[in-house]
Amino acid sequence: MLVTTHLKPHQYNDQFLAHALRGAASLIDPFIGVDHVWIRGPVFPMNRYVGMSYLTYLFPDSATGLDHRNSLGDHQLIAPGALHWTTAGTGIEIDEQPVDASKVLHCLRISIDLAEARRATNPRTLRLEAEDVLSVESAGAVVRVLLGRFGNARSPLGPPTDVTLLDISLTRRASIEIIISAGQRAFFLPIAGEITVDDQQFSASEFRIPVFLSQASPRRVLVRSSSDERAQAVFFTGPPLAAKCR
Secondary structure, three states: OEEEEEOEEEEEOOOEEEEEEOOOHHHHOOEEEEEEEEEOOOOOOOEEEOOEEEEEEEOOOOOOOEEEEEOOOOEEEEOOOOEEEEEOOOOEEEEEEEOOOOOOEEEEEEEEEOOHHHOOOOOEEEEEOHHHOEEEEEOOEEEEEEEOEEOOEEOOOOOOOOOEEEEEEEOOOOEEEEEEOOOOEEEEEEEEOEEEEOOEEEEOOOOEEEEEOOOOOOEEEEEEEOOOOOEEEEEEEEOOOOOOOO
């Protein structure tokens, strides 16, 4: 079943703009929230995370990287096109700032639930460098397999919550078929241009996104660029963990 939910815009001066998916965890479980973010300058204070996972994905078009520090003593550079996963477990503090404050950083900040048994684990991190991301190309479509699998491509990461994350780029009028596994929730976040999902149009300039509730059998979804311009969307899916809105 396809339903829709909405992003909320947040802006702080000229340094921070986010299209945020919050308060919808009952629909997008095991995901808790997603921020589609553009940043120029240091805007994030150090934050503490407990009992969940926190993921940062820098789009390949990001003009600068992200300097990541945490209370484990890690100091890492997240480059454009790379992904960084933090399992907070019993608790971790994270500080992330753009490497070059004069350039615009373009990323997703994603919070993901943990199964009850994993919430008391020690914090740890996983990372996937841009050059290690597998891509699948098909008739005008390019799919970067960040987590999980698509076709014969599988991400090398094995996170504690079983989720799939695909960065999909479509040339004009191109299309691709996505399979949503039985029992999984799924949604698409438009990033650029306009996409059509099950004959409904969704635009990156609007704040409406399609969400598929879990069902007993697999579902095939056709996604296509619905204009003469390039389109981009990120696909999220995973089995629900019965998360409550946070």
